[in-house]
Amino acid sequence: MTDGRCMKCRETRTMKDEKEVIMKNGMKAMSGLCTKCGTKMFKIIGKA
Numbered sequence: 085m086t087d088g089r090c091m092k093c094r095e096t097r098t099m100k101d102e103k104e105v106i107m108k109n110g111m112k113a114m115s116g117l118c119t120k121c122g123t124k125m126f127k128i129i130g131k132a
């Protein structure tokens with residue numbers, strides 16, 4: 085499980101359906117959905 089900040093809830097939430105993604109700028113991030121409202125969330129992990 086990964087925690088991230090939900091922009092909609094404006095709180096830290098646990099993500100569901102997490103997957104690792106590489107962002108355009110080459111940063112590695114986790115993408116998932118807020119368990120509370122279903123909004124897409126990102127958490128930056130670091131450089132790929």
Ligand SMILES: [Zn+2]
Pocket residue numbers: 090091092093094097118119120121122123
């Ligand atoms: Zn949320």
